Amino acid sequence: MSATLQTVEAPSLPPGPATGAPRALVASVLSSLRRRDQRHKGELYVNGLLHAPGRKTMRNLAASTDERSAEQSLHHFISCSTWDWSPLRAELAARMDQLLAPKAWVVRPLVIPKTGRHSVGVGRRFVPQLGQVVNSQHGYGLWLASGAASAPVNWRLSLSGDWLEDTEMRQRAAIPDSVDAGSAEGLVLDMALETAGWGVTRLPVVTDAREEAVPSMVRAFSRAGLPFLLRIGGSTGLLAPALSGGGSRSVSASAGHLAELARSQRRPVEWFEPAGNGLPKTSLVSLLPVRLPGPRQAFGGVPSAEAPLTLVGVWSPNSRAASELWLTNLAGASRSTLLGLGRLIGRADADFTGTSLPVGALDFEGRSYHGWHRHVTLVSLAHAVRLLGPEAQQARRSRGALTPVPMTGGRRVRDSGRFAPAAGAGRAEVPANVPVAASPGRAAG
Incomplete structure (x- = not known):
């Protein structure tokens, strides 16, 4: 029996001319700036990000205004x-x-190639998506994502030890004393916790963790009570119950091997790519209860602090091996729900390329830590303004106004529409390939 992700009319963003909802959004977001001149400069900067041709250099941004000394x-x-x-x-x-009525918080990396050595956080690092060492800045963005659209709302910049231990470099970039190097999972967790503290709907964190320390990330998110869906590599070690029965007997193996053992659990799920052409696709999806390996190997005897997890395997109809592996603490969520959440990474990737890049996501020229954060904040605002514009809404309508929304699945809590993650993992609102975030060219810095 095939489960299907329901295709429903996409929730439309507010209609109206560019001077309506977008202008109100800009005014609302900039209202926290106390001084009138700061609010005015914020409007000029966002307007330049939206309309200045070419790279969003200070010179080009200033040229889009009628003010002298704007640069x-x-x-x-x-x-x-x-x-x-x-x-x-x-x-x-x-x-x-x-x-947006988002379904997930998608976390995606941001890699900004640089030709120079002076931009804050720049360094030579191996970029798996490019398969080579690149002189670049590296950060993370948190996106509110639905099938219709997605938008970045929070950011973190990764800083290497060189930038933090060299007093001269640190002072030159005005890096605050409170900022330390931190691990990837630490940066992502800190960003997610800050976002949760803003009072927005708490949603599953969805990210590609194939290049990250998965056990550390899982434990960090579990301790923080955050729901998650992580794409993992086949070599990730996990502990699963013996599939042939046997009580507390367990199998310790790689995620790829466990998915092969769970082939009999596969079920077809029909789905629609959020940023695709509207044609249905079918994948085979398996679910297997697992845990992280611990000192006690019997599945039933793992300490209660290790919350139960689910390994999600995804196959193309004619493939012999699983094409995707995911790890989640969303207890009781259906195959269609989990597949739909994972596909939202593609939604964020498409919106980064189609919207964030044109408004200058990679174009910050300055050298200060604070400057980078202020730039990407206003890039996020410009991205949102473009989503509300009539051209973007017409593009969504031209794609058929149909958006994949996973059919309801999982255990509901008090009929509130909430899914319960595994014990100790908090609750998540769940209705039901990270490419490098860089352009072919290199930014100066």
Whole structure:
């Protein structure tokens, strides 16, 4: 029997001309800036991100205004001013939470190639998606994602030990004393917890963790009570119950091997690609209860602190091996729900390429830590404005106004529409390949 992701009319974003909802959004987000001149400069900067041709350099942004000395003024506003970006992000997140009705928080990496050595956080690092060492900045963005659209609302910049241990480099980039190197899972967790603190709907964190320390990430998210769906590699070690029965007997093996053992659990699920052409696709999906390996290997005797997890295997209809492996703490969620959530990474990837790149996501030229964060905050606002514009809405309608929304599945809590993750993992609102975030060219810095 095939489970199907229901195809329903996409929830439309607010209609109206560009001077309507988008202008109101900009005014609302910038209202946390106390000074009128800062709010004015914020409007100029966002307008430049939206309309200045080519790369969003300070010169090009200034040229899009009618004001003299705009280049110096905007540079000071971004790199040297004192305004805090967090309230702007919180307001933007609250607005987009209402407008998009998101199903997940998608976390995707941001890799910004650089030709120079002076941009904050820049360094030579291996980029798996490119298969080579690249001189670049590296960060993470948290996106509110639905089938119709997605928008970034929070950011973290990864800093290597060189930037934090070299006093001169740290002072030159004005890196706060409170910022440390941190692991990838630490940065992602900190970003998710901050977003949760803004009062927006708490949703599953969905990310490609194939290049991350999966056990550390799972434990960090579990301790924080956050629901998650992580794409993992086939070599990730897991512990599963013996599939032939036997009580507390267990199998310790790689995720890829366990998925092969669970082939009999596969069921067909029909789905629609969020950023695709509207044609249905079919995948075979298996679910297998697993845990992280611990000192006690018997499945039934693993300490209760290790919350139960589910290994999700995804096969193309004619493939012999699983094409995707996912790990989640969303207890009771259906195959269609989990597959639909995983597909939202593609939604965020498409919106990054189609919307964030054109409004300057990779174009920050400055060297300061604060400047980078202020720039990407206003890029997020420009991204949201473009989503509300008539051209973007017409494009969504031209795709057939049909959006994949997973059919209801999983255990509901008090008929509230909430799914319960595994014990100790919090609750998640769940209705039911991270490509490098870089353009072919290299930014200066």
